[in-house]
Amino acid sequence: MFSTLADSLDKSFRDLRGVGRLSEKNITDALRQIRIALVEADVEFNVAKNFIERVKDKSIGEDVLKSIKPGEQIIKFFQDELTELLGGDQAPLDLNPPARVLICGLNGAGKTTTSAKLALRLKKEGRRPLLIACDLYRPAAIEQLATLGKQAGVPVYTPDASETDVVKVAKDALAWAENQNGTVLIFDTAGRQEIDDKLILELKRLHEFLKPKETLLVADAATGQQAVSVATHFDDAVGITGIILTKLDGDARGGAALSMREVTGKPIKFAGEGEKLDQLYEFHPNRMADRILGKGDIVGMVEQVADKVNEADAMRSMKRMQQGKFDFTDFLDQMKMIQNLGPLDGLLGLLPGFNKLKKQLPTGALDNKRLKRTEAIVLSMTLEERRRPEIIKGSRRQRIAAGSGSSLQDVNQLIKQFSEMRKMMKSPGKMRNMMKQMGGPGGMGGFPGMGGPGAGGGDLNDILKKLGGGGKSPF
Ligand SMILES: Nc1nc2c(ncn2[C@@H]2O[C@H](COP(=O)(O)OP(=O)(O)OP(=O)(O)O)[C@@H](O)[C@H]2O)c(=O)[nH]1
Numbered sequence: 495m496f497s498t499l500a501d502s503l504d505k506s507f508r509d510l511r512g513v514g515r516l517s518e519k520n521i522t523d524a525l526r527q528i529r530i531a532l533v534e535a536d537v538e539f540n541v542a543k544n545f546i547e548r549v550k551d552k553s554i555g556e557d558v559l560k561s562i563k564p565g566e567q568i569i570k571f572f573q574d575e576l577t578e579l580l581g582g583d584q585a586p587l588d589l590n591p592p593a594r595v596l597i598c599g600l601n602g603a604g605k606t607t608t609s610a611k612l613a614l615r616l617k618k619e620g621r622r623p624l625l626i627a628c629d630l631y632r633p634a635a636i637e638q639l640a641t642l643g644k645q646a647g648v649p650v651y652t653p654d655a656s657e658t659d660v661v662k663v664a665k666d667a668l669a670w671a672e673n674q675n676g677t678v679l680i681f682d683t684a685g686r687q688e689i690d691d692k693l694i695l696e697l698k699r700l701h702e703f704l705k706p707k708e709t710l711l712v713a714d715a716a717t718g719q720q721a722v723s724v725a726t727h728f729d730d731a732v733g734i735t736g737i738i739l740t741k742l743d744g745d746a747r748g749g750a751a752l753s754m755r756e757v758t759g760k761p762i763k764f765a766g767e768g769e770k771l772d773q774l775y776e777f778h779p780n781r782m783a784d785r786i787l788g789k790g791d792i793v794g795m796v797e798q799v800a801d802k803v804n805e806a807d808a809m810r811s812m813k814r815m816q817q818g819k820f821d822f823t824d825f826l827d828q829m830k831m832i833q834n835l836g837p838l839d840g841l842l843g844l845l846p847g848f849n850k851l852k853k854q855l856p857t858g859a860l861d862n863k864r865l866k867r868t869e870a871i872v873l874s875m876t877l878e879e880r881r882r883p884e885i886i887k888g889s890r891r892q893r894i895a896a897g898s899g900s901s902l903q904d905v906n907q908l909i910k911q912f913s914e915m916r917k918m919m920k921s922p923g924k925m926r927n928m929m930k931q932m933g934g935p936g937g938m939g940g941f942p943g944m945g946g947p948g949a950g951g952g953d954l955n956d957i958l959k960k961l962g963g964g965g966k967s968p969f
């Protein structure tokens with residue numbers, strides 16, 4: 495997401511910084527470039543135009559031109575305005591009782607998935623969400639929600655397949671909910687094409703009946719220039735209270751995100767970044783602005799990691815490293831931890847400058863499949879071998895290679911990297927150094943599994959080093 499826009503912005507900003515003395519003309523030229531970049535990223539034309547006007551008004555003030563670093567100053571204005579455009583402060587949900595959340599949106603936007611994601615999120619916060627299937631159109635829609643609800647461990651109201659009146663379903667669901675001890679009700683509705691008057695009418699009736707505190711429009715981040723009309727259409731029909739953007743993990747240009755809030759005045763409350771149920775995150779305008787400006791989202795990354803890594807496990811592992819006891823059993827634990835984090839691409843994408851760096855990496859360097867291959871090698875070792883890697887000599891290596899379906903060279907390389915890593919861990923000086931580079935305690939050294947055996951890929955430690963250790967390492 496946003497990588498093309500981030501690239502163009504990066505170039506324009508470099509130009510701005512590079513100019514010795516800025517004049518009104520330099521600024522106007524640079525901002526025109528930026529406006530084009532925004533429109534190319536699918537930001538609605540008028541939104542882009544007004545946005546640039548605001549940045550320009552601030553930028554050509556006398557004080558700016560006389561300041562020591564006018565280029566930096568303008569970039570700062572741009573960042574501030576971008577945060578404002580995305581909604582300013584993070585907007586929480588109104589969950590005062592009776593807490594009802596109505597989910598709406600176009601076909602395939604991600605409503606059903608997002609309903610379940612939201613339920614899981616609220617459950618983790620200690621609430622008691624209930625899911626209600628109100629999509630009576632698409633065959634199997636009810637079943638889909640039931641399955642997702644089960645995965646999230648949240649009760650689901652599933653109407654009979656013969657039901658046709660959505661208001662009746664809602665009524666029955668409210669009666670059902672009475673005995674469920676729930677605190678938040680989430681209603682998943684049928685997908686619609688914008689022009690579908692019948693469905694819009696149905697949505698209006700449902701809205702009128704439920705009087706929900708929150709009516710959230712689920713919108714695919716890949717929605718192009720029509721994002722604005724989609725948002726206004728739903729807003730006019732039922733008065734939305736917020737937006738959830740989905741599929742931010744895709745490579746869409748992302749302009750929808752930038753236009754929808756501006757046009758409707760309704761905040762973007764959450765962002766979906768993957769198909770898994772735990773991949774729904776609070777939308778923070780300032781962090782998103784940082785991401786668009788190529789500055790990464792370190793806070794978001796740490797939050798995601800903290801959510802999935804068991805702190806006690808991580809500390810135990812750390813202690814063993816410091817005591818020089820780290821062996822292949824610990825290594826396996828750490829591999830599992832990393833795999834739990836989900837696709838590394840997405841996570842590392844939150845690091846500043848990562849998108850640029852990624853292009854220089856060999857293909858597959860961040861491939862979770864490679865981790866799996868490394869894991870297979872370790873799993874082919876006996877427990878004794880995992881605990882005492884030094885005994886893994888010639889014939890054992892042959893056996894491990896055969897057992898894991900890898901080459902002898904792969905096994906040799908893994909063991910070599912592992913013993914180098916161990917050596918480094920035993921030397922406190924080196925270890926401290928490494929930690930510093932990795933951005934503080936909690937960092938872990940070069941992880942042989944990453945880009946190790948197999949093709950000669952980059953190693954995670956190197957990547958993080960190149961990134962300058964701007965923030966905490968996840969590992
Ligand atoms: N990569 C990615 N896929 C997503 C995300 N959210 C939803 N999806 C996928 O998008 C597809 C459609 O999602 P649904 O939740 O069924 O969408 P819907 O809006 O309920 O669709 P209809 O009910 O048919 O209108 C599914 O394959 C989801 O797994 C996301 O944030 N990232």
Ligand SMILES: [Mg+2]
Pocket residue numbers: 605606607629635683684685
């Ligand atoms: Mg659906």
